[in-house]
Amino acid sequence: MSQNELLQFVNCRLVRNHQLVLEDLWVRNGKIINPEPVFFDEKQQAHRQIDCGNSIIAPGYIELQINGGYGVDFSHDVDTVAEGIEKVAKELITNGVTSFCPTIVTSPPETYRKIIPQVNGKTKGAQVLGLHLEGPFISPQKKGAHPENCIRDIDKGMDTLVDTYSNLSNVKIITIAPEKDPEGAVTKALTQMGITVSLGHSVANLSQGEVGVQSGARLITHLFNAMLPFHHRDPGLVGLLASNNIPLGQEIYFGIIADGVHTHPAALRIAHRTHPNGLILVTDAIAALGLGDGKHHLGQLELEVRDGKAYIAGTNTLCGSIAPLDTCVRIFKKATNCSTVYAIECATLHPASCLKITETKGTLNFGADADFVMLTDDLFVKSTWISGKCVYRYTVEELAALKARPIEQLCECI
Incomplete structure (x- = not known):
């Protein structure tokens, strides 16, 4: 990802304001940004759109x-x-x-x-x-x-x-x-x-x-x-x-x-x-x-x-x-x-x-670090992002292996 590259994450549900909201996530230079100034002041389009497949996007x-x-x-x-x-x-x-x-x-x-x-x-x-x-x-x-x-x-x-x-x-x-x-x-x-x-x-x-x-x-x-x-x-x-x-x-x-x-x-x-x-x-x-x-x-x-x-x-x-x-x-x-x-x-x-670090961590608010995770509906990790860069992405085989671990059965028997 080059400096100043503008990323738009689409087809996703964001954890914001204590709820899941259908919004795009915009990232530039390792930070989550407000897209409105980009549209109206800079008149820019995203350099790259990433389809999230209806994933949940949560803070890391x-x-x-x-x-x-x-x-x-x-x-x-x-x-x-x-x-x-x-x-x-x-x-x-x-x-x-x-x-x-x-x-x-x-x-x-x-x-x-x-x-x-x-x-x-x-x-x-x-x-x-x-x-x-x-x-x-x-x-x-x-x-x-x-x-x-x-x-x-x-x-x-x-x-x-x-x-x-x-x-x-x-x-x-x-x-x-x-x-x-x-x-x-x-x-x-x-x-x-x-x-x-x-x-x-x-x-x-x-x-x-x-x-x-x-x-x-x-x-x-x-x-x-x-x-x-x-x-x-x-x-x-x-x-x-x-x-x-x-x-x-x-x-x-x-x-x-x-x-x-x-x-x-x-x-x-x-x-x-x-x-x-x-x-x-x-x-x-x-x-x-x-x-x-x-x-x-x-x-x-x-x-x-x-x-x-x-x-x-x-x-x-x-x-x-x-x-x-x-x-x-x-x-x-x-x-x-x-x-x-x-x-x-x-x-x-x-x-x-x-x-006391919510200005940069723990939220998807504008100005926060672009540290986030894409999740399935049952809260398995699909990918992990730090400073707007993907540092981990699961495979179908890995997800199946995770769900089969003995410790996951604790989720089913409680």
Whole structure:
């Protein structure tokens, strides 16, 4: 595609303004543009028309929590971080993902110091928005698959984070247990730096969670997982979805894993009906994403995949998902009976809103980056586009193979 080439996508339905609309999509120089000035001021016609075959065109999916995939573990392969991110980025486009936050689980300080400087946004696949540092400032009681010997307290405020991470320049999200920052000082400082604070891996009660949100936290890490269960006298972090102590005008977002394993369909429905505007679909995917049963790594821990589920090796403790994001969208839609548009927005508009990047990502608005995905009516990916260029296109054989995967049967049995 040459510079200034004007593309017109026709015979398509766009996800715009919370609905599917029969409109053409116009793209130039990697951006979605308003066609009216082109017609009336420039008096130009499209250089190229692309017939979309009545496909749905949606913004590209945004993945906020992914530990690795396709044999790569971002927290373990510390000497080949850039190569690993590149490999995963090229594979994610087959799932409709155009932007993502590589996630680093609780690790020793030297691991962060090696990984963080190697990360930048440019790849030949899905683009990196910045790192998600999930730990080490979490509760040992809710460590999940995080190594307890690496968990730390915040004993010197922001100095502790600098000592641990060394460099925050490539960081987009940090997960903190709010009880580790009881006054919210670190949360406030990170928020002022433009880093999204997520609450998770925590034994916090509701009041502690509310202090975190009042200090600037905007996100909850994988709702229901690695936190106190809902209790009617103190609902814990889950209660933030219905709290009346959230600052006026502030939305609380929450990641949720709709892989058919981590979160029961009834729990998906409870979250959806309680706080639909804040729901963000995440995979929490591990190195085994895209691979079969066998031994893999998650940071410092060995894990194994058995019968399509990932566990800490030698235990029955779940430790991440092997479902791609487009599969999670389909499972979520089936489980909740929500609209097609809403299911898509849970992987596009909502994560972009959480990160405050909706001017460029997560929508098909004029001026946004031309990162989008063409979908079938049952939400399988037909093609993926980044900056107005097609980076992936399915074949009929590939689609048939995708629909035959065992994990897709979860969409049918919920």
